[in-house]
Amino acid sequence: MRSVSFASVTGTMLLTAFLLLSLGFAVEGSFETRAEIANTFSRQGQIQQAQIDLEELLRLQIDEENLLRGYLLTRDPFYDAEYRTASAGYDEKENEIRKTLGGQLLGADKLLADYARLQLEWRNTVAAPLLAHPRVRLEELDKRNKLFSDYETLTAAAIRRELAGKGDELERSTQRQLDRSSYLRAAWVLAFGLLAIVLNAYRTRLNHELEEERAVTRILQRAFRSESTPLPHCDVGSAYLSASSDRAVGGDVFDVYRLSENRALILIADISGKGVDAAVLTAFVKFMVRAIALRNSDPMAILTEFNVVLSKAVGDPYIFVSMFVGLLDTDTFGLTYASGGHDTAFVRRRDDVAQLAITGPVLGVMEEPFGSETIYLQPGDTLVLATDGLTEVRNGAGEQLSGQGAMELIARASRGAQQLADELAAAVRVRGGSRVRDDLAILAIRVLDGATPRA
Amino acid sequence: MRKACAFLIVCLTLGSATALADCRVHRGEHVVLYSTTDDPSVLMWDSRARLREYHSASFDVAQAMLPHAVLVSPGTHGDVVTCLPGYVVSPLFASPDDAVGVTLSSGPLKGTVRWVLGSDVRPRHKN
Numbered sequence: 001m002r003s004v005s006f007a008s009v010t011g012t013m014l015l016t017a018f019l020l021l022s023l024g025f026a027v028e029g030s031f032e033t034r035a036e037i038a039n040t041f042s043r044q045g046q047i048q049q050a051q052i053d054l055e056e057l058l059r060l061q062i063d064e065e066n067l068l069r070g071y072l073l074t075r076d077p078f079y080d081a082e083y084r085t086a087s088a089g090y091d092e093k094e095n096e097i098r099k100t101l102g103g104q105l106l107g108a109d110k111l112l113a114d115y116a117r118l119q120l121e122w123r124n125t126v127a128a129p130l131l132a133h134p135r136v137r138l139e140e141l142d143k144r145n146k147l148f149s150d151y152e153t154l155t156a157a158a159i160r161r162e163l164a165g166k167g168d169e170l171e172r173s174t175q176r177q178l179d180r181s182s183y184l185r186a187a188w189v190l191a192f193g194l195l196a197i198v199l200n201a202y203r204t205r206l207n208h209e210l211e212e213e214r215a216v217t218r219i220l221q222r223a224f225r226s227e228s229t230p231l232p233h234c235d236v237g238s239a240y241l242s243a244s245s246d247r248a249v250g251g252d253v254f255d256v257y258r259l260s261e262n263r264a265l266i267l268i269a270d271i272s273g274k275g276v277d278a279a280v281l282t283a284f285v286k287f288m289v290r291a292i293a294l295r296n297s298d299p300m301a302i303l304t305e306f307n308v309v310l311s312k313a314v315g316d317p318y319i320f321v322s323m324f325v326g327l328l329d330t331d332t333f334g335l336t337y338a339s340g341g342h343d344t345a346f347v348r349r350r351d352d353v354a355q356l357a358i359t360g361p362v363l364g365v366m367e368e369p370f371g372s373e374t375i376y377l378q379p380g381d382t383l384v385l386a387t388d389g390l391t392e393v394r395n396g397a398g399e400q401l402s403g404q405g406a407m408e409l410i411a412r413a414s415r416g417a418q419q420l421a422d423e424l425a426a427a428v429r430v431r432g433g434s435r436v437r438d439d440l441a442i443l444a445i446r447v448l449d450g451a452t453p454r455a
Numbered sequence: 456m457r458k459a460c461a462f463l464i465v466c467l468t469l470g471s472a473t474a475l476a477d478c479r480v481h482r483g484e485h486v487v488l489y490s491t492t493d494d495p496s497v498l499m500w501d502s503r504a505r506l507r508e509y510h511s512a513s514f515d516v517a518q519a520m521l522p523h524a525v526l527v528s529p530g531t532h533g534d535v536v537t538c539l540p541g542y543v544v545s546p547l548f549a550s551p552d553d554a555v556g557v558t559l560s561s562g563p564l565k566g567t568v569r570w571v572l573g574s575d576v577r578p579r580h581k582n
Contacts (some may be wrong), residue, residue, distance in 0.1 A: 061493075062493055065493060065494075068536035118527060122516075139526065140521070142496070143498065143521045144518070144521065144527045145494060146494050146496050147514075147518060147521060149490075149492050149493045149494035150490070150492050150494070150498075151514055151517070152492075152493065153491075153492035153493050154492070154545070154548070157547065157549070158546075158547050160551065187460060245471070266506050287517060316532075353582065358570055368524075
């Protein structure tokens, strides 16, 4: 019987972890891209502001020259005063542009510095002499004025080209970042989608395998599962707890099998080990005991023969079985039983609970004779058979329930056989919690109150 | 001066005819001089080499070259003698400019031949 492999579970977890990691990277990448784009937009804004300020600077420079010409032509002090105002405005605007560029555009900064130097030199070598001697016009001063004009115009044009080029570059960079962000998002969505498809396909395959496994388990459980057949004048109840998580099979088995009209085989056994491996042997035990009982229904003979068969057929020295086999006469309610090392068999008569004695050793260890005992059940009496999962369940302090504790539970339990079995199983779950490590089988057979035993 | 002008005319005449084909103005064309910079006056040079050197030199070197130039008023008329396309290159130019040889036909320097920048020359439209 194949179970969900650890590798399959690990694979799912790894895929999930990868998806979460990928999602984390994508989100972080988006934030980084957003920050880059915001920074680019900010720089574009600075360049646009610098371009506006540059045009204003050129206007102020032309103002200076035109106001100087006006003064030279008219000698009106108005032009002189306006000239000085324009000069101050030019200096202030130049500083603003320097702050806006902030040293980030080395080419434009250098050109701006050249431009400012030209303007200063023009003021010192052309404007100042003309202002000092407005009536004197020298050809050389005119040529120098032309020189400054040419260079300043060309330098301003170069600054414009530099700023425009940088603006275009930033615009292209922004577009690339946006494109990359879009492509990256699309790629991540595609990757997630593909991974989701792969994961879903994997999960579907896993579910299919699990369903196949469950189907096999159900088939096998029908063979291995303990059975209880209704008996005349009796109320039969049973419960089963497997130590292997949710599986209904384990190393314990019980059986109620009608050998004839008024004789029933009662069996409960505990096979060493647990889980699927022990469960396989339960089918062997159940059907072998039935086969033996059909030929010889004496419980002592059944145990003896089964002991031989177990040793020879299984051949595993580590396999042993504790077993209680009883033959119940449903007319007289006489119970003849043999117990091979099985000390969890009880009879409740009203509120009094007695433990049935062991009549021989566990099976599969040595070839020793087994004994048998006979008791008679009265109406209202209950035969309670369990495996050591009842008496050996530990509480939080590590204390076992023990036989005495089991008898107390049985004494307090409900009268109905099924209710009794369920209450005992629930008590084991409560006491043991997550510490339950052993299988538990419970079989309760109660003689109905109205039954009349025949002599 | 006359020998220089004659030599200039001979050299330019023997120059490649195809050189004129890419210029904005053509030999014999009547033109008006004015500059597109803030000062519309036009600087004219005694050689095309100095014209090119002036525009490619640093500001300080350009200042020292001014004695080899004359300054004419905007609107001065002239006639194109020759043109060399893309002859003048400057780090401040977006693209190379032409070198145009012009004979002045108005103003105090009427009759002289000088070199000017192609962007300072405009075809004259007769009414």
